[in-house]
Amino acid sequence: xxxxxxxxxxxxxxxxxxLSVDLSxxxxxxVTLYGKSGSGKTTLLRILAGLEKPESGYIEVHGKVxxxxxxxxxxxxxxxxxxxxxxxxxxxxxxxxxxxxxxxQEKKEPQKINVLLELxxxxxxxERYPSSLSGGQQQRVALARAIIREPEILLLDEPLSxxxxxxxxxxxxxxxxxxxRFGLTTILVSHDKxxxxxxxxxxxxxxxxxxxxxxxxxxxxxNRNTSNKFSFVSTILSIRKVDCIFLAVMGAGNEIVEVVxxxxxxxxxxxxxxxxxxxxxxxxxxxxx
Amino acid sequence: xxxxxxxxxxxxLAGLTTVILYAIGLPAAWLLSQSRMRLKPLxxxxxxxxxxxxxxxxxxxxxxxxSRQGWLGAAWERIFDHQLAFSFDGLVLGSVIFSxxxxxxxxxxxxxxxxxxxxxxxxxxxxxxxETIIKVVxxxxxxxxxTGGVLAFAHTVGEFGVVLMIGGSIEGKTKVAxxxxxxxxxxxxxxxxxxxxxxxxxFSFTILLTVYLVNKRLDIR
Numbered sequence: 001x002x003x004x005x006x007x008x009x010x011x012x013x014x015x016x017x018x019l020s021v022d023l024s025x026x027x028x029x030x031v032t033l034y035g036k037s038g039s040g041k042t043t044l045l046r047i048l049a050g051l052e053k054p055e056s057g058y059i060e061v062h063g064k065v066x067x068x069x070x071x072x073x074x075x076x077x078x079x080x081x082x083x084x085x086x087x088x089x090x091x092x093x094x095x096x097x098x099x100x101x102x103x104x105q106e107k108k109e110p111q112k113i114n115v116l117l118e119l120x121x122x123x124x125x126x127e128r129y130p131s132s133l134s135g136g137q138q139q140r141v142a143l144a145r146a147i148i149r150e151p152e153i154l155l156l157d158e159p160l161s162x163x164x165x166x167x168x169x170x171x172x173x174x175x176x177x178x179x180x181r182f183g184l185t186t187i188l189v190s191h192d193k194x195x196x197x198x199x200x201x202x203x204x205x206x207x208x209x210x211x212x213x214x215x216x217x218x219x220x221x222x223n224r225n226t227s228n229k230f231s232f233v234s235t236i237l238s239i240r241k242v243d244c245i246f247l248a249v250m251g252a253g254n255e256i257v258e259v260v261x262x263x264x265x266x267x268x269x270x271x272x273x274x275x276x277x278x279x280x281x282x283x284x285x286x287x288x289x
Numbered sequence: 290x291x292x293x294x295x296x297x298x299x300x301x302l303a304g305l306t307t308v309i310l311y312a313i314g315l316p317a318a319w320l321l322s323q324s325r326m327r328l329k330p331l332x333x334x335x336x337x338x339x340x341x342x343x344x345x346x347x348x349x350x351x352x353x354x355x356s357r358q359g360w361l362g363a364a365w366e367r368i369f370d371h372q373l374a375f376s377f378d379g380l381v382l383g384s385v386i387f388s389x390x391x392x393x394x395x396x397x398x399x400x401x402x403x404x405x406x407x408x409x410x411x412x413x414x415x416x417x418x419x420e421t422i423i424k425v426v427x428x429x430x431x432x433x434x435x436t437g438g439v440l441a442f443a444h445t446v447g448e449f450g451v452v453l454m455i456g457g458s459i460e461g462k463t464k465v466a467x468x469x470x471x472x473x474x475x476x477x478x479x480x481x482x483x484x485x486x487x488x489x490x491x492f493s494f495t496i497l498l499t500v501y502l503v504n505k506r507l508d509i510r
Contacts, residue, residue: 051409077412084413090406094428103424104414149414 006057019209035206050077083146091130136167231278295469303445310392318396348454391440399433
């Protein structure tokens with residue numbers, strides 16, 4: 001189990017508030033911290049990584065205590081086996097891609113570097129410097145660098161928010177692939193609902209330092225369980241009337257879909273709404289999120 | 290022909306000063322860049338004093354401190370068995386203090402310019418602070434390292450007032466090139482003064498040109 005409880009006073013843009021969080025989840029799961037910017041998500045990751053110290057709290061990862069304010073335990077970041085991926089990649093600019101990975105290793109294992117470079121499709125770029133890579137490629141390197149030392153927990157701080165939708169989709173797949181293949185325990189910070197639905201086992205919603213809900217994405221965002229045949233989150237781009245029905249154009253990731261809406265739907269939905277489109281049998285159900 | 294000794298002394302003084310300043314300046318600049326303590330502005334102000342004080346003022350205080358009756362001079366004489374004022378050692382010590390801001394300021398700016406993320410990424414990859422500084426931070430601020438060293442070196446080469454106050458003009462000991470020129474002009478030997486001056490001029494220009502050329506290349510990468 002991973003247990004994380006922490007309190008710390010933060011000064012947000014809307015005045016000071018207290019981060020007060022108590023969260024536990026099983027190993028090999030992917031947990032998303034979801035919330036507005038400035039709600040304390042990143043601080044929580046930094047506390048977990050040992051880069052910031054909470055006023056009080058307790059952190060236990062796979063049976064090892066990393067932080068315990070009552071017993072005065074506080075492992076430095078170097079002693080916590082975390083893989084940290086930043087929004088702006090934080091690759092070492094003076095090292096080549098291969099050197100970036102090599103730096104992350106405790107003992108030299110060139111074979112492992114080769115495997116990871118191959119897995120991420122970066123093999124041909126191995127002797128290039130980070131500045132000559134695209135954002136998506138840089139983030140792949142950052143991911144590989146975080147994974148190469150077999151972290152006990154992988155921390156992703158809005159890793160994809162600076163990327164375009166297409167690259168983002170590809171990297172989401174890649175994160176899932178790595179998460180499963182290496183049996184990682186992963187915490188992802190995100191404010192993108194599509195990303196949350198696609199990647200996470202559970203999602204914890206953070207609002208001004210407190211966890212307001214924690215559960216599967218469906219439970220959290222719909223407050224109930226549905227047994228949908230298919231479902232996706234999308235945004236309504238336009239609604240138009242065609243004869244006696246209404247047609248809504250929706251954007252879901254890269255895809256544009258058209259969905260038939262009934263007259264009763266129209267009353268609650270408007271352009272720009274984020275909705276869940278789900279289907280049990282024939283007509284899709286459109287639920288406002 | 291001119292006596293090469295003053296030129297040699299100038300280079301030796303500037304070289305030694307620069308090496309010592311790297312040793313002092315790197316830790317000092319790193320601490321200043323990390324620190325958030327209340328005394329920091331005071332420290333920074335003291336450090337920047339040599340930039341604004343007339344060299345004669347600094348030199349005067351150095352002379353008082355370095356002399357046999359001064360606290361530093363007396364202690365020095367007890368340990369090293371020779372006088373600090375009017376010796377080459379005294380010149381080096383004076384130059385180090387006089388040129389300190391020229392080393393520390395670029396280095397501090399360099400440390401500040403390296404994104405904190407890089408150090409944090411390195412810590413979370415299990416690397417100690419020292420290893421992070423050596424392998425991640427310093428390589429990312431090469432142009433600051435170069436600028437600090439060259440400014441300190443060039444400033445020491447161009448020193449006059451402080452050297453005159455605490456070193457005098459002792460042949461082969463404290464008579465550096467800038468002092469030699471002053472002496473020659475005083476004795477109306479313009480031709481020798483010209484030679485020294487031209488050499489210093491060409492030397493300084495070449496150094497600065499090289500720095501700007503190299504820095505441009507470092508910036509591009």
